Amino acid sequence: MGQNITETSALTQAGLNLIQQALSIYDRKLRLAVGNRQFQNMFDLPDHLVTPGAEFSDTVRFLAERGDYGAVGDIEAFVKSRVDQALAFEPHYMERTRANGHVISVEGHPLSQSGWVTVYTDITPIKRQEALLRARSEELSDQVLSYTEELAQTNRALASANAALEETKRELTEMESRTRLTTEMMPAHIARIDRDRHYTFSNRRLGLVMPGRPSDLIGLHASEALGDEFYGRIAPYFARAFDGQSSVFELVDDTSGRRIRVALTPDQDGDDISGVYILSMDITQEAQARAALVQTRKRELAAQLTSGVAHDFSNLLTIILGLQSQLARMPLGEEAQKMVTATTAAVRRGGTLLDRIASISGRRELHVEPTNVTDMLKGLETLARPTLPDDIELTISTTDLDDPIILDAGAVQDGMLNLILNATHAIGNNPGAIHLTARPIRETWVEFRVTDTGPGFAPTALEHAFDPFFTTKGGEGSGLGLSMVYDQTKVAGGQLKLSNSSETGGAVVSVRLPLRKPLRPIAPRLVLLIEDNDDIRISVREMLTNMGHQVIEATSAEDAGALVDLDGLGLILSDVILDGPMTGPEFLKGLRKAGFDVPMLVMTSLPADDPRRAKAGFPVLPKPFTHGELATFLSDEVRT
Template sequence: MSASTLPPLGIPGLFEAVPDALLVVGVDGRIIHANAHTEALFGHPRGSLEGREIEELMPAAARTRHRAYRDRYMAQPHVRPMGATGQTLVGLRSDGSEFAIEIALSPLQSADGPRFLASVRDISGTQRVRQALARARYDAIAARIGQLALEAGTVAELMELLPGLLADALGVDSVAILAAPRDGRPAGIRTATGPAWHAGITPRPFAGEHREPWIIEDIAADPSGAALFPLPLPRSGSAVMVPVLERHRVAGALLATTAEARRFDHDARHLLQSAATTLAAFARQRRAEEQLAHAHRLDAIGQLTGGVAHDFNNLLTVMSGSLQLLETEVDSEAGRALLASALRSVGRGAELTGKLLAFARRQRLLPREVDVPALLHDIGQVLKRTLGDAVRLQLEVQAGLSSAYVDAGQLEAALLNLVLNARDALPRGGVIVVAAAEEQVAHARAGLVPGRYLRLSVSDTGRGMPPDVLARAMEPFFTTKGRERGSGLGLSMVHGFARQSGGDLEIDSRPDVGTEARLYLPVAGGSGTAIAAAATDANASSAGRGERVLVVEDDPAVRAISAAFLRAGGYAVEAVGDAEAALERLRDDAGIALLFTDVMLGPGMDGKRLAQQARALRPGLPVLLTSGDEEHAAEADATPGLRLLRKPWRREELVEAVRTELARPR
């Protein structure tokens, strides 16, 4: 139909015999001839279309756009077959109904000048079937992706499967999964299939502003858009990018390209969007499962550690007590030196127990309002002399920073620990950045409820940690430094302190990139007050005058040491192993002057309940509690009218505590 003559006019029988609707249009856009099929297709009477503008056969909304296209086509006429644009065109019937059509165009020459032949085909029924089949297939692929997510063990496994599956489903050349830049890390291809992209390609800048799908319908016609696309594109064809959103931020994207222009219709984009949503949901689920498992593991280790620390405190109390009792029996200088050395070892054991209790979140904290900038300044002065010339400490403090409500001593110890860990990761020197700022946590995450926190971060550009080491970094006794350089309790102590204070510790690390530890702490509300320990008169005499003390302790060795210390201090002592026996003695003997009991007494009534029962029998009875388990100790210590002595204690501490309690006004 592209010959140099005008076939419709020369061969009218053929013009009418062709099964498609045929129209001859002049350069002014008006219909010169229309066959019967055209009039029937568009619902017009025979002979009524000639002289009318071709745009009258289209919906009103499309007419202006079509006139512009008609002008461009007539300026450069060429043969355009059916379906060449890949677009769905719409026709308008005389009754106002619309239907899908395809159009083929051919330029013609006649004695009256240029003409244009349009062949129109109704594809409404075919298109509906085609779209229905495509959508059903895409729905099946989306369901398959969901099934793969359920079967995949890791996010990386799902990412490996997705590109090939999507490329086959869409019939396109290349599909890739791109990770967005985060925490200073550049964007990168996680996995890809097809000839266009591979993992070694460096993406162009890709930031969080791409929150909606980005489509390049025709790469050859839009070179400026192609130049801004995150991954390099072929010279022709089409491309699409669908963002992967996690917690309202762009975490990555699914990208696809093909040599065919205008290839990604609504259904194709919908499939890519479904895949991106599934990938994001799977990543969130796996991350939540890993955080929950990690938290459960740390909690289990914490419970075990807390129990071990309690038993260890009892052992230290017996050892310390026995050594102190031996001090009076040894006359030689060498013997006293050995005893002093053994007592120092007991002291180091007590320090280790304190670290274990810190991890188990059972240490005693004295929270108060802390001026963080001033604390960081003081720590900085100390560390600059400690870190050495090869390591530079840089402090970055947000202006107008609120106070933290924490134990100042424990916070200082935590920061020192984090900075020294960062120094150890910089064997050749470098920069350690300690930053302080406020952060509003909008969504709950493992260890943190929504709210306002102070965020203290310590970052370095050192060796970093691989994922398997990072997963265990906060477990007690886990260390990569070797026994001679660390106990493996540093990060576990910091983590326990943060959680007990109402915050958390988060660590990000990558090998050969560096590590950032973020310590989240509660902001002072202005009403917090420090828990002050009762002051004692150190110069007062601690000697007893024969007052009778009832000792209640379920551990026989600790019970014996307690009784021995008190007798040596001038007190008369009775000792029993449980609460029931203690209550019986109190009923029978009104001469008992003080009750000294452990908080944890094994099965049955605990020391706190015993104290309440004892005072119900004997109002005003002096009671002194003791414990090596910080969780129970803190609970007892907070009870009005009860004083607590923490294990392990020295002889003079026990005797002085009893003397003070007996002297307290009733």
Template sequence: MLPAFFSSLLVQAGALALSLYSGFTNRRQFFWWMLALIAAALATTTLVILSIDRDAPIFSGPLSGLYAALYLVVSVGVFALVIQLRQLNAGAGGIAADMLTQLSGILDASPIPFVITRLADAHIVYVNAAACRLFAASREQMLGADIGRFFPDQEGFEGRLTVARQHESYAHQDVTYVTLTGQTLHARSSGTKLTIDNQDHMLSSIIDVSTEKQAEADLKDSEGKFSALFYQSIVGIQIFKPDGEIEAVNPAFEQLWGIKFDEIRDYNILKDPQIRAIDGDDIDKLFAGQELIDFPTITYEMSFPEQKPSISRTISPRAFSIRNERGDITQIVVMHLDITERAKAEEQLKQAQKMEAFGQLTGGIAHDFNNLLAVILGNLDLAADQRRDDADLARLLEPAIRASERGAELVQQLLAFSRRQPLQPQPIKLQENILDMIGILQRTLGEDIEIGTKFSDGGAECMADPAQLESALLNLAVNARHAMPQNGKLTIETAEVWLDEHYAATRFEVTPGPYLMLAVSDTGIGMPPDVAARAFDPFFTTKGNSGTGLGLSMVYGFAKQSGGHVAIYSEDGHGTTVRLYLPKASHEVQLPRPETGDISAAVAGTKLLVVEDDDDVRDLTETLLKSLACHPVLASSGAEALAMLGQSGPFDVLLTDVVLPGGLSGVDIARQAERLQPGIKVMFMSGYTENAVIHHGKLDEGVILLQKPFRRADMAQKLTEALT
């Protein structure tokens, strides 16, 4: 016989479970008060359990107080019952039939589904009410039925039945059933073998975990989609823990900032002073629970460990929080949309608009002032002519006339910048004009400055006003002289070039097509980036009171009015190159457009170590090399390049900038590379012209130099040259 108190406990618990379903209509039972005492003890305790019955929502979430007390009593009681049954079953003859009747009364009160199956023929001899609800069947439909009908996989069922016959018990097995209505049911089952009337039976508890399985499947699907988004997104993504510590970054983030996750594993966004200074309030709101935050566009400088230069990017950040089922924040996701190129394009547009506004303003003033000067200078000439014999008056008129003439020259410069100066363009042989001016240029520059030339235009002609071209070249030479106060070398070069669509797309008012390039390079002090950015602005000068700030502005206006383009390249301490692009004369045989077909066959598969400190140039180089089916490995400094030579080699080609920060030049890296990896091919790249770089002592004769700005065809040509 089962202990009376034990039986009573389970019956009372089952009755109270039914009372809970009906809304606690009977609260006068002794058992109710007993549970109330247990509930008081559990008032501050929360039990989180799985759903065990589709129709018993009180067991589908966190439980506390009375609910927790009921669950503990019922669950502990049921499992104690199983232990008691196993002890009784161990006796002679097992459990008698009358005990099964008593057992049925106890199990019927349980919210946990129970089934007793005769192992000999797999027929069901007992089901409780919870099991009937679970299988969507009546007791009559289930009793005597083959339990195999509730298994969708008959072969799997036969295997389970064989195992059950051979073992005394099983625990927490995942089983798939099918209800009488055809619904698939995922369950977790435990069982113990009983001997009833000398026949083996299996008492099985069946807990419905379909919701859990579906949640797992949904979670897996969600995680799969998030993983695909995370790893394949072109947007940089960071994931943070609730305390601000970084948890993960995606490949796009690593590529955007040129850093690996291991290098920032200790980063905490809440402790980043730069972020807090930019938008600390929004960061605090995000980690405090605000769902979605669109941060303002920021320019952020990512600092790295020693020997690795920082990287600056303009990004449009967006962030949101991920919460668990209880509403607690588990992760913070921050997305970095890189808008650096867009910001630069906007800045170029602003610069073009500013120059246009300057031009309109100065053009209007210059036009009116020119009229005034014409009157003044004309009358001064008349006065001087009429009073030739008056020496005192002549002494007064001469400085006034000279000042008026200088004013007229200034007006011409203003008109040139504003593109309002009348031009008389005609076909010009650039090489001949430059050679004719060498004498004037040498006298202007002085004996301390050497002039060198290199002509690669094949005697081609450009369309320009000869007088204004000479004035532009003279202005460039004078500007270079001020950058070389002691001594130095001025290099003048010409070449036929093709400015392609990619080059034109990133610069305003540039039309793709054939041009003649006139480049003037010096070995002077160079310009820092902020000065180079304003070099063409009118009235901007670094010469103090000795300069007007109109020399390069006039060159800019002349280039634009001629339908051409001007670009400046300078590095602080390393000289300057100004390139003037003028349209090629239409009657000339046009320069063949570079091949746009498949030019990658000869260089495909080449592994290169690319060393470039400028982020944009490094990114462009990587893109062009990948388009040629090459395999570039990037370094932003000499120290990083030397480390990669030892870690990521061997390399077929070293492609390095000539001038690099940090004490190691491109030449130094090339020497180390040839020592560490004999036979490696070396290519240099520079914004200076080849002639200027070599003859200024930076490179030796015969080196392969890729001149910035370069195109895909240029890269392929130089790389082919290096490999052959």
């Protein structure tokens, strides 16, 4: 492949040298990328100014010092003005007379990656004819005739050269556009390193995939670009690539918290490997969604296993409670009565356990909306403080979270309250402290960390704490607290980690959730709202109008069918179950089949596993929802 690129470059240069006009291409930093032979000959430039990488400013300075631009006064000021004009990257055409008396036209065209292609044409014969025509034709008729013939011949040659030049410009622009479309417009970093691990090509997107890294990589060693820690982990894969082995792998960038998928492909020509091509993509959101899906499947499996026995187990507990009630009314001895009381309490704990199993295995809805973390944690503090002993201090702090982020605030509060109660139990009757902090991790995660001054996690707890029913509280614990927090975190696409503090020895629980900033609200539009419940329809209409939308209403698919042809209709929001024989999704599918292309969304109070909801075929907003949840749902699902 490297040989093919070299051959193509040589052929391209040879073709440019055949063009009669001078041509130069400078990159976005005004460094020479390509210059044909005529470019050097026309301006009599030294070799170092026509070598790729030569600075545009050096060429202007050389010509100005030689007097090619005439009297310019302050040369450095003149050079700066020309550089500033070039950096504006505006197309231009100009004509100027050089010191040798020749007149040239200069035509500049910006390239899409902010570079320049410029064509220089010697138009001295044309200017000579114009001068002669302005003279007295009766005195100069012979000269005019001579120059007219000379000019006609020159124009014919110029037309031919122009045709070739235009084709070359078209091909250069097309090649450049194709290359950039397949590199810089991709949500990935594409690069090549040589055998010394220095970058020879980069599409300048490393900083987007791995925040904090440089974007201009040409000439940098991979360790400089990636950082020593990340380079140390990827270096073995580089070594294998230079041995001829392609690979695809995933690594977590500890600096940014992002998960990166990397593909390495040797640049191989026969047995010779001159470099390695690198494709890097940020798959953090994909990994978060993957983790959430895995956890959802686990929960669905648990629900299937539980539902099969829950009914019979409930019946069995009911029978046992009935028998214990009969025993309690019999004239038994004191010891027997104690046994009856203990058995009854155990049965009631079994019923409570069933409720908790149902809550952990059941499918929980996410209710996300823009949330001010500081305000949310103030509400949590109000809930938590009454449950704490007087000698346990609770402190809550946030860092760099002044702006709202997208969260399921209720789930986060439940989880943090659970962790605070666990910490309280761990501290026991001793004085102690619990500290809850919230902070962003780059632009990838928001981390909630709960630390306490208790004895910390035992090795067994660190290994099994997320297992349902595992507890260190003896008979007082159900073993479902941490597993429920783990479940809520995973369903949201987050991470949960346990450790012990190296300073206090107490427990440390870190909950990381995807850091999502609210999207810009969708532009106001005309919304068709289809809802058969009057109270709900009025409530949703007020939410939509408060967002700036205009709303027209219908209670059935039949009523809505008469409204869909209104000019300016920009969104349809329908309930799943409507008055009449047709459901909301059936109506919307009919519109889609008929060619309506406005965004179509549904809302419902049906449970997630109800077939009518599961097969809706459109984005679903579960009821009830708040104004913020509706706004977030519309921003996520509607593209303006």
